[in-house]
Amino acid sequence: MKHISLTRYLIQEQHAGRINADLRLLIEVVARACKTISIAIGKGALGGVLGDAGTGNIQGEAQKKLDVLSNDILLEANAWGGHLAGLASEEMDHSQPIPDAFQRGNYLLLFDPLDGSSNIDVNISVGTIFSVLRCPDDVTAPGDEHFLQPGNTQVCAGYTTYGPSTMLVLTVGHGTHVFTLDREIGSFIMTRRDVQVPAETKEFAVNMSNQRFWEAPMQRYVGDLLKGKEGPRGKDFNMRWVASMVADVHRIITRGGIFSYPLDSKCRDKGGKLRLMYEANPMAFIIEQAGGAASTGRQRMMDVQPTGLHQRVPVFLGSRDEVAQAVRYHLEDDAGA
Numbered sequence: 001m002k003h004i005s006l007t008r009y010l011i012q013e014q015h016a017g018r019i020n021a022d023l024r025l026l027i028e029v030v031a032r033a034c035k036t037i038s039i040a041i042g043k044g045a046l047g048g049v050l051g052d053a054g055t056g057n058i059q060g061e062a063q064k065k066l067d068v069l070s071n072d073i074l075l076e077a078n079a080w081g082g083h084l085a086g087l088a089s090e091e092m093d094h095s096q097p098i099p100d101a102f103q104r105g106n107y108l109l110l111f112d113p114l115d116g117s118s119n120i121d122v123n124i125s126v127g128t129i130f131s132v133l134r135c136p137d138d139v140t141a142p143g144d145e146h147f148l149q150p151g152n153t154q155v156c157a158g159y160t161t162y163g164p165s166t167m168l169v170l171t172v173g174h175g176t177h178v179f180t181l182d183r184e185i186g187s188f189i190m191t192r193r194d195v196q197v198p199a200e201t202k203e204f205a206v207n208m209s210n211q212r213f214w215e216a217p218m219q220r221y222v223g224d225l226l227k228g229k230e231g232p233r234g235k236d237f238n239m240r241w242v243a244s245m246v247a248d249v250h251r252i253i254t255r256g257g258i259f260s261y262p263l264d265s266k267c268r269d270k271g272g273k274l275r276l277m278y279e280a281n282p283m284a285f286i287i288e289q290a291g292g293a294a295s296t297g298r299q300r301m302m303d304v305q306p307t308g309l310h311q312r313v314p315v316f317l318g319s320r321d322e323v324a325q326a327v328r329y330h331l332e333d334d335a336g337a
């Protein structure tokens, strides 16, 4: 495959009429911010960026220095470009309209600046997740309520995984494509076009230590996976759990699998562990564009009508036939089967 840069891909999409210049600029700005984050992460202990920041966020989580730094990098990069009307972040209590000093555009950007950051200090892959929505036409200074659009309204979603290599995975609604950062020239180069996630899998990703807290259908679903070929699924399964959503999802994008963070009695009151607007929805868009599926276990993820900026949801995503199996257990349980 002739490798093309992210910029050339985006110009091709713009010339094909699938994105406009503002969205192209937005994606380029976010990608450039991710390069800066990648450099900061790569310095590790030598960059003075490891460890806790000594602050907390609305999620009630202790912030890592790199959480705060990554958030600041994305805010600064996107403030003055004129392509955004507002931004929302896992690390900020509320969304922010673009300051009056700068021209505003027509898009809303939501992001988790550094997902899985508890893995930073043990040198395991982490990532940035982002989602792009349209700002409602008659709104110039968007508030939180203007971000509360279902995932099926997203115009773009992506993540950058900071691992052995830095890779940006992106969709603008016409397939999911993978770009690898060429550090020598500082460009993201397309290394996989139009990824297709295998419909079936033998690999699941879940935090098994929560098993005793799961709902009955999840207990039955995973219980049958663990029975292997002697059980009702008729095949043996393997398990992986990185505890970094971007790393686990990237493995699934690359070779298939199912990822789940289901409801459990510990997170039930909050609606789940993972956040809808800047984790589940962008990953759902990316996975669906790659031929996979994403569900709450009872509803297509991208059909969920958001009620809060930091709303949490149960997540099942990946190989579409396996997600359908997990959903079947939940719907049968609900039907009293």
Ligand code: P6P
Pocket (backbone or CB within 6 Å): 115, 116, 117, 118, 207, 243, 244, 245, 246, 248, 261, 274
């Ligand atoms: P647990 C990271 O904190 C995160 O939000 C996701 O990236 C990851 O999939 C999940 O939480 C890990 O949760 O309970 O296994 O530590």
